[in-house]
Amino acid sequence: MSLLRVEHMTHYFGGLQAVSDYALELEPGQIKGLIGPNGAGKTTIFNLITGIHTPSEGHVYLDGQEITGLRPHRIAAQGLGRTFQNLALWRHMTVLEHVKMAHYSRIDYGLVGAFLGSRRRRVQEQEFTERSRELLRMLDIESHAEQLVVNLPYGVQRRVEMARALATDPKVLLLDEPTVGMTAEELRQMIEVIHLVHQRLGLAVFIIEHRLRFVMELCQEVQTLVFGRVVAQGEPEEILNHPKVIEAYLGEDWED
Ligand SMILES: Nc1ncnc2c1ncn2[C@@H]1O[C@H](COP(=O)(O)OP(=O)(O)OP(=O)(O)O)[C@@H](O)[C@H]1O
Numbered sequence: 703m704s705l706l707r708v709e710h711m712t713h714y715f716g717g718l719q720a721v722s723d724y725a726l727e728l729e730p731g732q733i734k735g736l737i738g739p740n741g742a743g744k745t746t747i748f749n750l751i752t753g754i755h756t757p758s759e760g761h762v763y764l765d766g767q768e769i770t771g772l773r774p775h776r777i778a779a780q781g782l783g784r785t786f787q788n789l790a791l792w793r794h795m796t797v798l799e800h801v802k803m804a805h806y807s808r809i810d811y812g813l814v815g816a817f818l819g820s821r822r823r824r825v826q827e828q829e830f831t832e833r834s835r836e837l838l839r840m841l842d843i844e845s846h847a848e849q850l851v852v853n854l855p856y857g858v859q860r861r862v863e864m865a866r867a868l869a870t871d872p873k874v875l876l877l878d879e880p881t882v883g884m885t886a887e888e889l890r891q892m893i894e895v896i897h898l899v900h901q902r903l904g905l906a907v908f909i910i911e912h913r914l915r916f917v918m919e920l921c922q923e924v925q926t927l928v929f930g931r932v933v934a935q936g937e938p939e940e941i942l943n944h945p946k947v948i949e950a951y952l953g954e955d956w957e958d
């Protein structure tokens with residue numbers, strides 16, 4: 703079975719069918735893209751996979767285990783990391799604190815945690831700091847470790863969010879429009895960062911994206927979603943010339 707597999711997933715918001723009979727197979731180490739016009743249902747698909755919404759119909763499997771309908775933190779703990787379309791960062795925390803928080807969130811302390819010895823807690827704290835710094839180094843933002851997120855350029859904030867997603871040690875990383883609002887230079891850096899993360903950590907990556915250049919450079923396969931339905935999927939070249947894709951994007955500025 704694929705690392706991430708979605709079968710016959712359909713979702714309704716009231717009377718609106720936001721996603722229709724959606725399927726996905728993501729293999730270990732693969733980078734796939736999901737494109738489609740505004741409101742097509744792309745973010746909803748991420749929210750259904752990551753447990754923010756429970757699909758009206760269908761099944762999601764991660765590494766052979768069914769995760770349909772589990773709570774988001776349980777799904778994250780099973781190896782699914784994600785970033786959000788609108789940055790979801792705490793503006794008044796430092797970069798390092800953000801990534802460390804994510805490490806902590808993996809541990810269900812509960813009552814036992816309350817009685818954890820202080821020495822053990824210190825050792826763990828040290829370990830989280832080291833692992834967080836390692837991630838920041840990999841994403842080339844270690845020099846910002848002690849800075850407040852609110853003061854950083856947008857492109858760096860995006861990488862902080864990615865570092866936070868990686869801190870949960872995912873097998874699969876879902877990125878929701880990681881380049882929205884970025885300058886050309888930030889875009890270039892983001893492509894490099896994703897390449898690097900993909901190579902070093904051997905992750906499977908699933909990316910929602912508007913910018914074609916980005917999709918072309920990174921993805922081995924692309925799905926096109928229109929009104930909640932996949933109308934075309936295949937290699938990027940194939941997709942760009944697909945009549946249904948051209949029709950769906952008619953009048954839209956792809957490079958936005
Ligand atoms: N929580 C919700 N409740 C009701 N309707 C919703 C909810 N979330 C999304 N929708 C609707 O579902 C449809 C798909 O929205 P979604 O955000 O998934 O689109 P998208 O492809 O990510 O668009 P964009 O490119 O603008 O980010 C839209 O019609 C949207 O209004």
Ligand SMILES: [Mg+2]
Pocket residue numbers: 744745746787
């Ligand atoms: Mg969206």
